Amino acid sequence: MTEILAAACIAILVVMAIALARAFKAPTVYDRILGVNMFGTKTVLFIAASGYLMGRPDFLDIAIVYALINFIGMVAVLRFFEYTSPIE
Amino acid sequence: MLEQHLAALPIILPLIAAPIALILGRTVLSWGFATLVSGLAFILSWQLLSAALSEGVISYAVGGWAPPWGIELRVDAANAFVLLAVTAISTLVLVYSKESIEKEVKVANHALFYTAHLLCLAGLSGILITGDAFNLFVFLEISSLATYTLVSLASDRRCLTAAFRYLVMGTIGATFILIGVGLLYMKTGTLNMMDLAVRIDAYDSSRTINTGLAFIMVGVSIKLALFPLHMWLPPAYTHAPSAVTAFLASTATKVAVYVMIRFIFTVFGIDHVFVDMGMGLILMVLAVVAIFKCSYMATVQSNVKTILAYSSVAQIGYMILGLSLVSVAGLMASMIHIFNHALMKGALFMAVGAVFYRVGSVDIKAFAGLGRKMPLTMAAFTIAGLSIIGVPLTAGFVSKWYLVTAALEQGNWIVAALVLIGSLFAIIYIGRVLEAAYFQKLPESRKSENIKEVSWLMLVPMWVIVIANIYFGIDTSLTTEAASSASEWLFQTNNMLENSALENNVSEANVQEVSS
Amino acid sequence: MAEFIDLVLLAMLALTALRIIFLKDLFAVVMLFGIYSFLSALIFVNLDAVDVAFTEASVGAGISTVLMLVTLAMTGRKEKQSTHSTLLPLFVVLVTGAALIYGTLDMPPFGHPDNPVHQHVAPRYIEESPKEVGLPNMVTSVLASYRGFDTLGETVVVFSALIGVLSLLGVRRKKKKDLESGLETHSVLHVVSKIIIPLVILFALYVQFHGDFGPGGGFQAGVIAAAAFILYALVLGLPKAFAVVGPKFLQWMASFGVLLYASVGLYSMYKGGHFLDYNKLAADPIAGQHYGIIIIELGVGITVFAVMLNIFYAFGSQAERSNVQ
Amino acid sequence: MDFLDIVSSMLLLAGVFFGFSGAVGLFRFPDFFTRVHAASVTDSIAAILIIGGLLLQTSFDLNTAKLVFILLFLLVTSPTASHALAKSARHGGLLTLAESSSQDKQESAK
Amino acid sequence: MSFIFDYYNYWIVVFLMMAGFYIVISANNLVKKIVGLNIFQTSVFMLYISMGKVTGGTAPIVVEGVTQYSNPLPHVLILTAIVVGVATTAVGLSLIVRIKQAYGTVEENEFENKDDAI
Incomplete structure (x- = not known):
């Protein structure tokens, strides 16, 4: 069972790397926000999976904080960059 | 009940008073409360100095846990002596600032000004008294954050860029100290300074510890504005409110000089710092360059506060020069100069603040003809200026005298000559201001604004410091006795570390058990 | 397995820091700084520092990023080309870097249980604190x-x-x-x-x-x-x-x-x-x-x-x- | 590997597959709005499957409650975030691929 | 091969320190200086935490049947340092807002012509 969990963790890492690449290369502002948002949700899943892999599943509080801060960061970006030009 | 907690009270008192000063809100209330608290802290530090002189070291384990595990406060003759200067200047500046900030700080920010002042006082006394390396970093951050706030309170917009530059360089300095403490912790496993000293001597010379030492030294020299890293000081002291400059110039950099002395003597040991790492030469060269470059810069400035700011950097050069002589006399000269310089600069900046209060500008032209219009302020400025130059019967002369004798004692007459030449520059830049004040007439434009003397609330603290300047110039018993016992004690702890390290090397195994 | 994850995350972190150096659009810099804080919080979780990851994620990534966004909303998004050359900063950075590398030469190796850090003060915290203070979270x-x-x-x-x-x-x-x-x-x-x-x-x-x-x-x-x-x-x-x-x-x-x-x-x-x-x-x-x-x-x-x-x-x-x- | 382990590993692998497809979609799709669609859809399904797979690992205790709370939180917030992002992109004047290509044609026609 | 694993963490930490330090010194925009300052401080936190890690040890929260724990002391120090870092960032950013209102710009090379010597 731990091999499956390890494989899942590595796969999520790869997905995070791709989301990071999107955040690096993004042409428009909104692509960058999208990359950050996907990166955030994937880290939540990564923490849950690696918690079980390492046998210490009681660190899920951090996953909750991650999801929360990711959402608030997203709302803050939208609130303060509502009227700016999308193409930098 | 009080004596038992004497070591902790000078920190706790201002720490608790700050939130209360914010709650009080109205200017007069928070001013009165802040001055009362600062006065209490001064009395406590007086008792602390006498206790330290009589009993030697006072150790106070916060939280009841024994030192290497809990945090320990260590008070000895050296830091009690500096603490006395800090609390004295803080009380006098608070009395002075009641009227001085009315012209410079928005009324809405007055309560915040007093809260930030109390926080800065708590931070500085925390840095002096704590015996734990990481706790020193925390109190350093408290005093730095309070200082950035105080500098940015002025009405002139240039204080904002000066405060920002000070924040960036101050944070880099604090982070360097954090890296240094981290490297030391990595090799020794402890944070208590005395414990650190014992365990560092167990390693004869490890690269990580030397790097840690180098980072701490660079971080602290940013904080005390040693020559190449002093760029933040002149704009910060020039554009800050006068009451803030008077407080910072007399205390902030001196506390950083004490931190350097403490790390060199009680944590690393003289031979490790000066012999293995050759820091003595580096410090001496930097000090001499600081004295000459900054004294020269002072002579070409047009703003009097910038003149005095560059003069402060030069005076810090004198302290580091005394330190780099690596002798009991040299260290004593530095300790005395820490105390005397606080007096000199406090009086000078208060006088300039009074001129700003009346005339509204601190340019050298603003001083024209003030000799007659503001006699008491300019008399205070003159006496403090003479003290900077080092004229006999003033505190400046005493510290220069001990510095020169310390240099000559080592046969190092080049350094002695450089010290004397340095004070020539002082004559030039102080002379320019006095010449403007006494020998130039009041320009017509200002005749109408009937400039008269400042109120007694600003004059009394100014003259208390000037009289102290003269008193400690004549009767040098208190300062020399405290400074000499401080430097003896510092050298004695250093030798104690040497021989305790010797028997340690014999049995490497028992290093762990030495303190657990 | 934990070392491998640690390796990959640190590599990602280094890439983000490199990308931030060369970015001129400040909005992108702040967004990547958000990712940088999240990544470092993730590394802290992987290095068993759970409370620190909690704080870094909520305080470092949350509050700092939001405050920077608000500041950017007022100060504009484009960074202008700096006039003075980049030689002096590069020199200062390389000297400090060399000093640090020199410092790491005889550091105790990462993760060994017999490092001096785990010998002196820490053992008492680990053994006695549940008894003396009575809390599971040391x-x-x-x-x-x-x-x-x-x-x-x-x-x-x-x-x-x-x-x-x-x-x-x-x-x-x-x-x-x-x-x-x-x-x-x-x-x-x-x-x-x-x-x-x-x-x-x-x-x-x-x-x-x-x-x-x-x-x-x-x-x-x-x-x-x-x-x-x-x-x-x-x-x-x-x-x-x-x-x-x-x-x-x-x-x-x-x-x-x-x-x-x-x-x-x-x-x-x-x-x-x-x-x-x-x-x-x-x-x-x-x-x-x-x-x-x-x-x-x-x-x-x-x-x-x-x-x-x-x-x-x-x-x-x-x-x-x-x-x- | 008893029955529960097989099911949970299947769920995990399916979740990872969807996450991976979302990432590829995010990287290769031509314009912003298709990428938002790819990212947000797979986010939700990948979250459900992976957390579902993990749920089967735990006996019924506090961790289960935390996992369910994370799942609910993700299912509520991530679609909202994607919606708000797309809406503000639309407000910000970002054109879809079809609109921008038709706009290029009009300019070239002029 | 194991030599790499022994010091990999510390080398990356040194690289990050230098990246952050470079950004602070060379950045022309003040907000980017604050970002560089944060990167510099976060890398110092990583130095402390990777000191405290024991391979095979778990997080310092007591659980039955586990004896090998990572060192809790660096975690306590870094909890303090993170909050200190955020406090400095908040004051720095409010200074930037005031500088923007007073000078109209936050680019370092545009200050000189606005005033005499900075």
């Missing part, structure tokens, strides 16, 4: 009891940050005329925010009182509670948020938190112990430790909540003014 017991003075100093640092921001930006009551409301066109956000804000506050209280048994504590709880109110202010606009929790009340709360912390120390002095000695708080030392730690964590939580929210109010009222101009 980090909270060391943070609050053994090194409680550090944490008091830190609460005062947060308090002095509030003083700094208030003296610079000063929170002013909103006048009715420039009533700048939040994202009022996003009705979906309104509904969702109204649903999750109570949940977030509940979670913050759980973190506050769960700090003794699992990851959590005063700082994290204060920031999460402040994050909930910041979300409310973002979505529904500052005037409504001022109505719920006013800036004046927050200043009183911040002072009250610091005084609560310090009064625990004074009380233990009054009862004959040293400053912040919790054993004297109650008849049985362990119970005294529990009371002491719960009260000071509460003091820390209140101070951090009040300071973070008040700082956001100060920044938000500045941003609202500039958007309106």
